[in-house]
Amino acid sequence: MGAKTSAAINDPFLGGDISLASLLEIADLQVQFFTSEGIVRAVDGISYTVDAGETVAIVGESGSGKSVSALSILRLIPDPPGRIMGGKIIFDGQDLLGLDEEGIRKVRGRDIGMVFQEPMTSLNPVLSIGRQLTETLEQHLGTNREDSQTRAVELLGLVGISEPQRRLRQYPHHLSGGMRQRVMIAMSLACNPKLIIADEPTTALDVTIQAQILELMKDLTRRLGVALIIITHNLGVVARYADRVNVMYAGRIVESGVSADIYHRPRHPYTRGLLKSVPRLDQPRGERLIPIVGHPPDMTQLGAGCAFLPRCPYAVDRCQHERPDLELVDDGHSSACWQRDELDKGAAA
Amino acid sequence: MPEPQTAEPLLQVRDLKMYFPVTDGMLVQRTIAHVKAVDGISFDIMPGETLGLVGESGCGKSTTGRCILQLEKPTAGQILYHGADLNRMGRAELAAMRRKIQVIFQDPFSSLNPRMKIGDIIGEPLAVHGIEPNSADRAKRIAELLTVCGLSPKMADRYPHEMSGGQRQRVGIARALSMKPEFIICDEAVSALDVSIQAQVINLLEDLREEFDLTYLFIAHDLSVVRHLCHRVAVMYLGKIVELAPCDELFDNPLHPYTQALLNAVPVPDPTIEAGRKHHLVKGEVPSPMNPPSGCVFHPRCPVAVENCSGPVPELREMRPGHWVACGEVS
Ligand SMILES: Nc1ncnc2c1ncn2[C@@H]1O[C@H](COP(=O)(O)OP(=O)(O)OP(=O)(O)O)[C@@H](O)[C@H]1O
Ligand SMILES: Nc1ncnc2c1ncn2[C@@H]1O[C@H](COP(=O)(O)OP(=O)(O)OP(=O)(O)O)[C@@H](O)[C@H]1O
Ligand code: SF4
Ligand SMILES: [Mg+2]
Ligand SMILES: [Mg+2]
Numbered sequence: 085m086g087a088k089t090s091a092a093i094n095d096p097f098l099g100g101d102i103s104l105a106s107l108l109e110i111a112d113l114q115v116q117f118f119t120s121e122g123i124v125r126a127v128d129g130i131s132y133t134v135d136a137g138e139t140v141a142i143v144g145e146s147g148s149g150k151s152v153s154a155l156s157i158l159r160l161i162p163d164p165p166g167r168i169m170g171g172k173i174i175f176d177g178q179d180l181l182g183l184d185e186e187g188i189r190k191v192r193g194r195d196i197g198m199v200f201q202e203p204m205t206s207l208n209p210v211l212s213i214g215r216q217l218t219e220t221l222e223q224h225l226g227t228n229r230e231d232s233q234t235r236a237v238e239l240l241g242l243v244g245i246s247e248p249q250r251r252l253r254q255y256p257h258h259l260s261g262g263m264r265q266r267v268m269i270a271m272s273l274a275c276n277p278k279l280i281i282a283d284e285p286t287t288a289l290d291v292t293i294q295a296q297i298l299e300l301m302k303d304l305t306r307r308l309g310v311a312l313i314i315i316t317h318n319l320g321v322v323a324r325y326a327d328r329v330n331v332m333y334a335g336r337i338v339e340s341g342v343s344a345d346i347y348h349r350p351r352h353p354y355t356r357g358l359l360k361s362v363p364r365l366d367q368p369r370g371e372r373l374i375p376i377v378g379h380p381p382d383m384t385q386l387g388a389g390c391a392f393l394p395r396c397p398y399a400v401d402r403c404q405h406e407r408p409d410l411e412l413v414d415d416g417h418s419s420a421c422w423q424r425d426e427l428d429k430g431a432a433a
Numbered sequence: 434m435p436e437p438q439t440a441e442p443l444l445q446v447r448d449l450k451m452y453f454p455v456t457d458g459m460l461v462q463r464t465i466a467h468v469k470a471v472d473g474i475s476f477d478i479m480p481g482e483t484l485g486l487v488g489e490s491g492c493g494k495s496t497t498g499r500c501i502l503q504l505e506k507p508t509a510g511q512i513l514y515h516g517a518d519l520n521r522m523g524r525a526e527l528a529a530m531r532r533k534i535q536v537i538f539q540d541p542f543s544s545l546n547p548r549m550k551i552g553d554i555i556g557e558p559l560a561v562h563g564i565e566p567n568s569a570d571r572a573k574r575i576a577e578l579l580t581v582c583g584l585s586p587k588m589a590d591r592y593p594h595e596m597s598g599g600q601r602q603r604v605g606i607a608r609a610l611s612m613k614p615e616f617i618i619c620d621e622a623v624s625a626l627d628v629s630i631q632a633q634v635i636n637l638l639e640d641l642r643e644e645f646d647l648t649y650l651f652i653a654h655d656l657s658v659v660r661h662l663c664h665r666v667a668v669m670y671l672g673k674i675v676e677l678a679p680c681d682e683l684f685d686n687p688l689h690p691y692t693q694a695l696l697n698a699v700p701v702p703d704p705t706i707e708a709g710r711k712h713h714l715v716k717g718e719v720p721s722p723m724n725p726p727s728g729c730v731f732h733p734r735c736p737v738a739v740e741n742c743s744g745p746v747p748e749l750r751e752m753r754p755g756h757w758v759a760c761g762e763v764s
Binding site: 120121143144145146147151245246247250259260263266284291293294295296299317319320321322323324343344347348354357358359361363364365366369372373374375376379380382 | 595
């Protein structure tokens with residue numbers, strides 16, 4: 085309902101000059117799952133852009149559609165039960181939703197590298213680490229066996245895995261969680277991609293390795309102009325590495341802006357709640373954390389109003405009947421909340 | 434080695450070693466080396482206490498947990514639970530003990546059977562162990578457990594793949610709680626959760642700890658969460674404990690160079706602070722636990738290492754009350 089209208093409002097570039105193209109442009113993307121309980125609007129009309137060399141973070145509630153929106157870029161949504169219902173995904177001038185299977189396969193793992201949330205389910209358990217790496221190289225770049233072997237060793241070294249020669253002969257179940265994730269990152273880097281989509285790339289890693297890997301990825305964005313979409317729950321990581329942040333809730337982007345605005349002047353109650361609920365090493369140890377009350381919504385039962393309403397301390401009458409769209413509150417800073425202006429006053433106080 | 438405290442510890446780990454054989458050869462497999470995943474660690478956990486276990490990826494945290502759970506047979510050492518050695522128990526005795534020790538795993542997807550509905554995943558141990566033999570009572574208990582963990586009772590009818598990562602993790606907690614355990618090993622139990630739910634689950638773990646007198650071994654890489662939740666923290670590096678201290682003491686006054694590097698690497702949720710802060714990355718690769726460095730295992734990457742650090746292995750020394758550190762350079 086109202087898909088076109090919301091796209092026009094959500095998405096400043098649609099009305100503007102499309103020829104000044106970003107590396108990736110997503111417009112009014114909609115993805116649904118058809119389940120026994122009803123239709124899940126996992127992604128409900130989101131739009132954003134990513135420029136070459138830019139790092140865009142996606143944060144948000146568990147189940148809010150972060151992974152699904154990222155998987156859609158590579159058309160990896162299982163159909164059935166899922167389907168991309170509408171929208172546009174333009175990558176490097178190509179309409180990804182219009183490509184045939186063969187075409188999208190070429191993009192996957194070559195121009196766009198992907199690091200998945202659950203490495204154990206995305207690494208092939210019956211292939212050695214080495215074979216998985218060399219296969220990617222042979223398939224996409226036509227590299228011969230010997231060269232791809234050399235490159236595989238180099239890649240494992242790059243992500244900080246010791247004794248790469250021996251690791252190449254091992255299978256995923258031989259590795260610790262953190263090492264599996266580093267193998268995934270090595271695979272995503274294998275073909276010198278233009279864009280890396282990293283879904284919780286460092287969740288399983290301890291912080292010194294996390295810092296190394298993120299510095300490595302950040303360095304690639306700076307040196308090679310690789311763009312990075314990073315999905316993470318770690319607000320510290322976002323603060324350190326992201327240029328811009330999209331905050332998702334219930335299938336939509338509810339706030340978007342440069343990092344400083346999001347952290348210092350959040351204009352959505354959900355973003356505010358998030359920032360308040362993290363324990364911080366730079367502050368005294370608190371007695372009890374302040375979570376956002378309640379549960380994420382049942383995605384099959386979203387009503388006409390704001391999806392955050394049942395958990396929102398700022399709600400007003402209007403929130404019940406009308407869903408707020410993402411609108412600019414400041415230069416490059418948008419919020420989807422009826423109280424977006426009130427929240428600004430609150431922040432100043 | 435840390436001295437035993439006055440009250441009886443719930444769990445005592447003594448000089449635990451877990452070496453995995455590394456094999457070679459196509460037809461005849463022969464052992465050519467060992468991965469020293471856990472290499473002689475000792476610690477106690479008191480009843481009601483939460484001990485944090487942090488450290489480098491692959492340093493042996495999960496293996497330690499798996500040894501306590503008897504999912505691995507340790508190469509050497511003792512694991513005493515209520516003073517009784519788990520490695521020497523008979524099957525029946527062990528099975529009874531194992532019910533009191535539950536685990537919440539790191540990877541919520543691979544730990545849930547994809548072909549079972551959520552309700553059956555949580556209800557299965559209740560049925561198998563005859564805790565709730567009546568199916569109506571069981572359904573009620575499942576609904577209760579789901580609610581306690583912040584899920585809708587309706588979700589009992591779903592399959593794991595129909596849930597998000599965070600939702601699946603809460604199923605893992607509900608399943609662990611179903612056995613009414615006294616000791617829970619949380620292996621990265623909250624790392625996959627987004628922060629608003631993470632805060633709820635951390636509060637939930639704290640509440641459950643109070644309510645049911647639970648004891649936790651809390652394995653995690655998020656040091657802010659560890660600081661919030663734990664009473665004491667052990668820092669592991671390459672199969673060894675390098676520092677062990679009361680929580681506040683460890684974070685306010687880290688003594689081991691590795692612990693200091695670890696704390697420095699934590700990004701703070703504030704872009705302005707981060708923009709002005711220099712991270713001192715720990716240099717070099719993580720050495721292989723198959724071929725660990727001589728002396729202090731951290732010395733090849735250590736910013737303050739001296740010649741002697743590659744000599745004898747530094748023992749844990751008590752530098753302040755309850756604050757143990759294995760580094761010859763700390764005085
Ligand atoms: N295969 C599927 N079948 C049915 N529903 C699905 C499927 N995959 C995802 N969903 C639903 O789509 C929504 C979005 O899921 P998604 O995995 O994108 O969440 P997420 O934001 O990545 O969450 P998390 O932070 O927990 O990983 C959720 O409500 C989820 O239940
Ligand atoms: N079954 C096994 N066979 C061989 N080596 C193993 C086995 N299980 C674990 N290891 C090795 O033991 C070491 C410790 O692994 P473990 O999973 O305990 O690490 P961890 O500290 O939990 O790491 P992470 O933070 O990445 O989860 C690693 O080098 C790992 O590769
Ligand atoms: S629109 Fe209303 S309910 Fe939604 S976040 Fe804003 S104030 Fe809260
Ligand atoms: Mg996800
Ligand atoms: Mg582990």
